């Protein structure tokens with residue numbers, strides 16, 4: 001358990017006192033992080049986040065009942081949590097509308113593409129029973145490898161699906177690149193590809209969208225087939 005917790009950042013959620021299945025541990029970890037956040041007061045910047053969210057929801061395949069927006073005190077960051085929550089820092093309300101569209105569309109895409117459920121399935125495949133040192137230590141390396149690979153794929157998918165969602169509402173390639181360059185990552189992290197890889201994909205998506213538009217076609221919002229740039 002120590003080894004898996006260290007690798008997956010689940011320390012606090014892994015209680016040695018009770019045996020749990022791995023998805024319960026993952027959910028508890030997310031709930032604990034959520035409980036540390038403070039709801040943002042009603043303000044103009046919070047209102048701008050809600051307006052942008054509503055614009056995207058009119059085009060999303062998600063039912064309004066399937067996702068809950070929570071605007072919290074915090075910086076320029078947003079996160080899809082527990083497969084149904086979109087948790088957004090209220091500083092996102094200070095972004096230009098185009099960047100806010102790209103950011104929220106990316107996170108909404110994690111929800112509509114059911115990435116949380118897919119990640120849970122990978123954890124459950126490696127740890128099908130109780131979470132104990134003898135069930136987790138032997139698989140920790142393989143599990144973190146598979147989970148990281150899946151997370152990277154999900155990032156490319158959410159960029160592609162989200163850009164197709166946000167672009168018809170006025171978001172541009174410049175908005176996407178400006179957003180990425182606010183917190184650039186030189187190399188890959190366990191969960192996210194390096195910024196230059198994501199920029200390469202955005203440029204490819206823009207070129208593809210322009211080619212489709214030149215032919216008089218409409219950019220579809222789903223089923224974008226993405227080959228991660230290397």
Ligand SMILES: [Zn+2]
Pocket residue numbers: 106107110154155158
């Ligand atoms: Zn993401």
